Amino acid sequence: MAKASIQAIRGMNDILPGESQVWRYFESTVKSVLDGFGYQEIRTPVVEQTHLFKRSIGEVTDIVEKEMYTFDDRNGESLTLRPEGTASCVRACEQHQLIANNQRQRLWYMGPMFRYERPQKGRYRQFHQIGVETFGMADPAIDAELIVMTHQLWKKLGIRDKVELELNTIGSNEARANYKAALVDYLSGVKDQLDEDSQRRLDTNPLRILDSKDQNTQSLLNDAPNFHDYLDEESEAHFAELKALLDEVGIEYKVNPRLVRGLDYYSKTVFEWITSELGAQGTVCAGGRYDGLVEQLGGKATPAVGFAMGMERLILLLESLNVIPDQVKSNIDVYLVSMGNVTTAAMALAAQLREAVPKLRLQMHIGGGNFKKQMKKADESGARFALILGEDEVKAGQASIKSLRDSAEQMTLNNDELANWLQQQL
Numbered sequence: 001m002a003k004a005s006i007q008a009i010r011g012m013n014d015i016l017p018g019e020s021q022v023w024r025y026f027e028s029t030v031k032s033v034l035d036g037f038g039y040q041e042i043r044t045p046v047v048e049q050t051h052l053f054k055r056s057i058g059e060v061t062d063i064v065e066k067e068m069y070t071f072d073d074r075n076g077e078s079l080t081l082r083p084e085g086t087a088s089c090v091r092a093c094e095q096h097q098l099i100a101n102n103q104r105q106r107l108w109y110m111g112p113m114f115r116y117e118r119p120q121k122g123r124y125r126q127f128h129q130i131g132v133e134t135f136g137m138a139d140p141a142i143d144a145e146l147i148v149m150t151h152q153l154w155k156k157l158g159i160r161d162k163v164e165l166e167l168n169t170i171g172s173n174e175a176r177a178n179y180k181a182a183l184v185d186y187l188s189g190v191k192d193q194l195d196e197d198s199q200r201r202l203d204t205n206p207l208r209i210l211d212s213k214d215q216n217t218q219s220l221l222n223d224a225p226n227f228h229d230y231l232d233e234e235s236e237a238h239f240a241e242l243k244a245l246l247d248e249v250g251i252e253y254k255v256n257p258r259l260v261r262g263l264d265y266y267s268k269t270v271f272e273w274i275t276s277e278l279g280a281q282g283t284v285c286a287g288g289r290y291d292g293l294v295e296q297l298g299g300k301a302t303p304a305v306g307f308a309m310g311m312e313r314l315i316l317l318l319e320s321l322n323v324i325p326d327q328v329k330s331n332i333d334v335y336l337v338s339m340g341n342v343t344t345a346a347m348a349l350a351a352q353l354r355e356a357v358p359k360l361r362l363q364m365h366i367g368g369g370n371f372k373k374q375m376k377k378a379d380e381s382g383a384r385f386a387l388i389l390g391e392d393e394v395k396a397g398q399a400s401i402k403s404l405r406d407s408a409e410q411m412t413l414n415n416d417e418l419a420n421w422l423q424q425q426l
Helices: 019-036 050-057 062-067 086-095 140-157 173-188 196-204 206-211 215-223 233-249 311-321 343-356 371-380 391-396 415-425
Strands: 047-049 069-072 078-081 105-114 126-135 164-169 267-274 283-289 304-310 334-338 362-364 385-389 398-403 411-414
Touching (some): 019 105, 019 140, 047 050, 047 086, 050 062, 050 086, 086 304, 173 196, 196 206, 206 215, 267 304, 334 371, 343 385, 371 385, 385 415, 398 415
Parallel strands (some): 334 362
Antiparallel strands (some): 069 078, 105 126, 126 304, 267 283, 283 304
16 A cells, blocks of 8 residues: 655645746845845744743733744743744844844844634635834834835835725723723724624734624624724824825825734834725735834834735736746756767857856756757747857857847857857847
8 A cells, every 4th residue: 555645734835846937036125125225134043932822912812812822942932933023023033132222133034934824715724924124213204214115125025006094093001991992992892793803803812803804703893982082192103204204205004903913012003005906805914113122022112113915915916817937937048958079069059158247047958869859849948048068169169148038049159259149249
């Protein structure tokens, strides 16, 4: 009896050749935008002490109650695969005294996160995020900078007209507490009409009811107390200035009074970039201000604001809109076809060209085969050009080059001319 093949864990996916080129394109595009704004990379472990997330995210959130991958190590210490990146970033900044004296930091990170959710298109149990966190700046200008930065990224990726910005402010802790009491009082009177999740959240995390996807619950919220009636003056002024800054730079937005975000540590500004191109999974980037989190985790009171974007979901959006440049889908520029006893000469030419043209991506055909079969492999590789080397070319110190993506004629160049020609093409 044959042994059963070993499969990847459900909701944890391989990224295969062909797919990985698109990921690298997306990652490099994001990095170029972050570099342009002067942000620095930070890398944290994928495993943290469980109480870090309980203290930061909140013990009664869905993430902590139902979705975290938590286990005891051999010393009996409770550890958790990180479900999000902000808490780890704050922990690292505190531990290494990057923000101990309210220093200003602009940081970003990239990597896998883990949540035990029902896998669906664009949402997985191991998923990847790019996150940005800033510390030490209370001015709404930094909130605006993050939004301007994401706006520039959408333009660079070619999806600006397919995403919309939603904004809200959820005020101070005191304002939220006052509003929460009023909301619970109202919803308790219609509890039996709420969806099952909202009934549970009424006793644990009532603000999350505001972004319920249940249509009946949303209709009940039409008569609920208005969050903005409970806002403190400081939060109102902060929000007004943020909107004025966005107006000044021409970034369109919609104020959504029911936008609250799902994590306990948010305060004041919250925002989401959403799209209608991915069905129900519409949020592609989300964040906000969390001025109290550093103190909550044992540090000094430190203003902070950040965002995270789901890489799977954004790559899915790029693919569905067909905006990925053709050259991204291949990792080869030149495919070297060799005929006759010229393997040594072919390797020498490949080495010479790679040194002369540092950005050149050149792959040699290995394994023999006639000219027709080698040219077929060259075409299948996705390369832009086939470089053809035979015994006659070797004797003459030349090689032939043929475009594989248009009808340009084949031409023959000496080796020095070839390097210069490729440099111009790339």
